[in-house]
Amino acid sequence: MSDAPEHSPTFARVSLARRLDRAAPYLLVPVLVLLGYMAIGVPSSWLTLTVSGLAMGMMIFIMASGLTLVFGLMDIINFGHGAFISIGAFMGVSVLFWLPGWTQAASLPLNVAAISLAILAAMLLTGAVSWVFERVIVRPVYGSHLKQILITVGALIVLEELIVVVWGGEEIFLSRPEMLQGAITFADAALERYRILAVVVGLLIFAALRLVLQRTKIGLIVRAGVQNGEMVEALGYRLKLVFIGVFVAGSALAGLGGVMWALYEQVITAGMGEGMMILIFIVVIIGGLGSVEGAFIGALLVGLLQNYVAFLEPKLALVSNIALMTAILMWRPQGMMPVMKGH
Amino acid sequence: MIDWLISGDRPRSVALGAVLLGILFSLAFAPFLFPGVRALDTAATILIFIVLVASYDLLLGYSGIVSFAHTMFFGLGAYGVALASIHMGPGWDALIVGALAGALSATVLAYAIGLFSLRVRAIFFAMITLAVASAVAVLVSQLFQLTGGEDGLTYRIPRALTPANRVGELFGVRINGRILAYYLLFFSCTALFLLLLRIVNSPFGRVLQSIRENDFRSEAIGYRVVAYRTAATCLSAAMAALAGSLYAIWLRYVGPDTTLSFEIMIDVLLMVVIGGMGTMYGAVIGATIFVLAQNYLQNLMGAASDATSALPLIPDLINPDRWLLWLGVLFVLSVYFFPTGIVGRLRAGR
Numbered sequence: 001m002s003d004a005p006e007h008s009p010t011f012a013r014v015s016l017a018r019r020l021d022r023a024a025p026y027l028l029v030p031v032l033v034l035l036g037y038m039a040i041g042v043p044s045s046w047l048t049l050t051v052s053g054l055a056m057g058m059m060i061f062i063m064a065s066g067l068t069l070v071f072g073l074m075d076i077i078n079f080g081h082g083a084f085i086s087i088g089a090f091m092g093v094s095v096l097f098w099l100p101g102w103t104q105a106a107s108l109p110l111n112v113a114a115i116s117l118a119i120l121a122a123m124l125l126t127g128a129v130s131w132v133f134e135r136v137i138v139r140p141v142y143g144s145h146l147k148q149i150l151i152t153v154g155a156l157i158v159l160e161e162l163i164v165v166v167w168g169g170e171e172i173f174l175s176r177p178e179m180l181q182g183a184i185t186f187a188d189a190a191l192e193r194y195r196i197l198a199v200v201v202g203l204l205i206f207a208a209l210r211l212v213l214q215r216t217k218i219g220l221i222v223r224a225g226v227q228n229g230e231m232v233e234a235l236g237y238r239l240k241l242v243f244i245g246v247f248v249a250g251s252a253l254a255g256l257g258g259v260m261w262a263l264y265e266q267v268i269t270a271g272m273g274e275g276m277m278i279l280i281f282i283v284v285i286i287g288g289l290g291s292v293e294g295a296f297i298g299a300l301l302v303g304l305l306q307n308y309v310a311f312l313e314p315k316l317a318l319v320s321n322i323a324l325m326t327a328i329l330m331w332r333p334q335g336m337m338p339v340m341k342g343h
Numbered sequence: 344m345i346d347w348l349i350s351g352d353r354p355r356s357v358a359l360g361a362v363l364l365g366i367l368f369s370l371a372f373a374p375f376l377f378p379g380v381r382a383l384d385t386a387a388t389i390l391i392f393i394v395l396v397a398s399y400d401l402l403l404g405y406s407g408i409v410s411f412a413h414t415m416f417f418g419l420g421a422y423g424v425a426l427a428s429i430h431m432g433p434g435w436d437a438l439i440v441g442a443l444a445g446a447l448s449a450t451v452l453a454y455a456i457g458l459f460s461l462r463v464r465a466i467f468f469a470m471i472t473l474a475v476a477s478a479v480a481v482l483v484s485q486l487f488q489l490t491g492g493e494d495g496l497t498y499r500i501p502r503a504l505t506p507a508n509r510v511g512e513l514f515g516v517r518i519n520g521r522i523l524a525y526y527l528l529f530f531s532c533t534a535l536f537l538l539l540l541r542i543v544n545s546p547f548g549r550v551l552q553s554i555r556e557n558d559f560r561s562e563a564i565g566y567r568v569v570a571y572r573t574a575a576t577c578l579s580a581a582m583a584a585l586a587g588s589l590y591a592i593w594l595r596y597v598g599p600d601t602t603l604s605f606e607i608m609i610d611v612l613l614m615v616v617i618g619g620m621g622t623m624y625g626a627v628i629g630a631t632i633f634v635l636a637q638n639y640l641q642n643l644m645g646a647a648s649d650a651t652s653a654l655p656l657i658p659d660l661i662n663p664d665r666w667l668l669w670l671g672v673l674f675v676l677s678v679y680f681f682p683t684g685i686v687g688r689l690r691a692g693r
Binding site: 156275285319 | 403407409459460462466467469470471473474475477478481482485486605609612616664665667668670671672674675678679682
């Protein structure tokens with residue numbers, strides 16, 4: 001008998017270029033912040049702009065995360081997502097108007113409690129509406145992108161008009177709760193309190209989403225469903241049910257984002273969600289459809305870039321996002337972190 | 344002869360043919376049949392929207408691509424004529440240069456957008472066109488030195504096309520430059536519509552339809568799907584720009600609300616769906632019904648709202664300002680229940 005042939009398996013080292021390639025999207029945010037610093041030159045204004053850019057990015061991410069997951073899981077593109085932002089904003093603001101004692105008191109816990117209640121109410125309402133929305137509007141058009149786009153655009157209009165019927169067509173102005181007005185000064189830079197809160201909330205949501213998606217069984221099913229839905233169904237999981245859950249949760253997140261955005265802009269209109277959808281689509285596209293991490297990085301890039309450009313050259317602010325999208329699609333046509341489809 | 348004009352694409356239904364002939368007849372003799380400024384205005388709007396909707400149908404109905412930038416191309420054509428008329432002075436040369444410049448820039452822009460989005464997934468196209476169109480709308484309102492911002496631009500067109508140019512009388516109707524302008528529109532729109540009909544009934548149009556049905560298979564047979572989709576986008580953008588130029592000639596005014604707004608985009612979508620996707624004749628019927636309803640039905644809604652003012656909620660719901668609500672409902676219902684639109688219904692009921 002002869003010996004088995006010499007055999008020593010080795011792990012091929014991943015080359016530096018490939019590792020950089022994979023990490024590149026994560027590096028874009030610090031690179032952009034650094035570029036912003038060099039372009040602006042004044043540390044205090046740079047810090048102010050960076051914080052407001054991060055705050056804006058976090059809020060966009062909250063609104064975009066649901067959309068990207070829904071697409072990844074069920075291949076459904078929901079143009080009506082913007083309506084949930086508006087509904088959430090109107091509901092949340094109604095609750096805030098309802099609790100003048102809590103919002104005008106000079107106590108941070110009471111203020112935060114009022115906002116939390118507003119967010120809770122907004123999420124409950126948008127969740128409920130989206131459940132009906134999924135049943136009535138989306139369910140009959142599974143599998144046909146063309147019809148999905150048409151139907152959800154129609155539904156977006158109907159929902160917006162219903163907001164006008166319920167809350168009136170005028171824009172509603174509001175002021176932030178007492179303790180969240182004004183700014184604190186840090187290293188000569190004026191940092192608005194509310195923006196810091198927005199960054200904190202955004203980070204919490206991102207962490208929670210990551211935790212659910214990476215560490216729980218539901219998250220495992222959702223991630224597996226995004227990669228290969230048929231296989232997950234073959235293993236006996238009712239993906240439709242999971243999908244409805246994701247749809248409702250994603251829409252509730254849009255409602256949350258709506259409340260945050262309403263307090264950020266301090267004015268709400270029925271068309272605000274439709275306006276946000278443009279930024280959200282840009283974020284979802286450059287992040288890679290279906291990717292939560294991609295949407296997070298994309299949202300931060302969009303928020304930071306918009307704030308820097310608005311400071312340096314105000315007229316180019318919205319066009320800057322289109323330019324960013326063009327550049328990223330030239331680099332990676334599928335978006336920064338496309339989801340690997342297993343089928 | 345007629346068969347050659349309509350590229351062999353017959354209505355294939357007696358009722359449909361009768362309706363189309365009725366619309367053609369009414370539009371051809373509108374100044375004589377329906378005297379009055381408002382009626383003429385409505386007829387001209389119908390003509391322009393027929394071309395705009397038909398060019399959109401080339402994209403949505405024949406190629407299966409959803410675009411939200413169609414009003415942007417429409418606006419490009421309109422602003423082209425407006426800017427040329429202002430900077431070159433009123434004249435025929437300004438109109439021609441403006442229309443060509445508008446169509447050319449629309450084609451180039453459509454090519455650029457198509458290159459980025461259609462290359463990967465057709466679904467990107469809907470989102471990217473929405474983003475680009477809104478960016479352009481913002482740009483137009485911000486670059487007010489050039490575009491007049493929210494106020495828009497007014498300008499003069501050749502005197503031969505204005506009401507001041509009195510020509511004479513025919514069948515008891517005073518012929519002035521306005522009526523000549525109407526006929527300029529009528530013949531241009533008819534020509535553009537017939538050209539679109541020619542395009543969709545050519546081998547090129549067949550390939551577009553095959554891509555709509557099954558893009559993977561078309562690619563496998565050997566057609567370059569991306570090239571065909573991009574070509575359809577460019578063609579439809581150029582047509583929309585030409586329709587915009589005609590609109591600018593008719594209105595002698597351009598502004599974001601009349602040419603660029605998202606509401607017009609919704610109107611166009613609705614006209615395509617109501618008339619029937621994937622049939623050029625659907626554009627004719629959809630545009631006619633919709634523009635008539637928009638101009639006359641809103642008054643009716645106002646009257647109904649006043650009549651029910653004692654009831655709760657109902658007057659709010661049928662207030663003319665809620666016009667868009669009912670449009671949305673109608674839109675959703677027609678996508679569900681009449682995916683083939685009026686034309687499909689008429690053809691099926693033959």
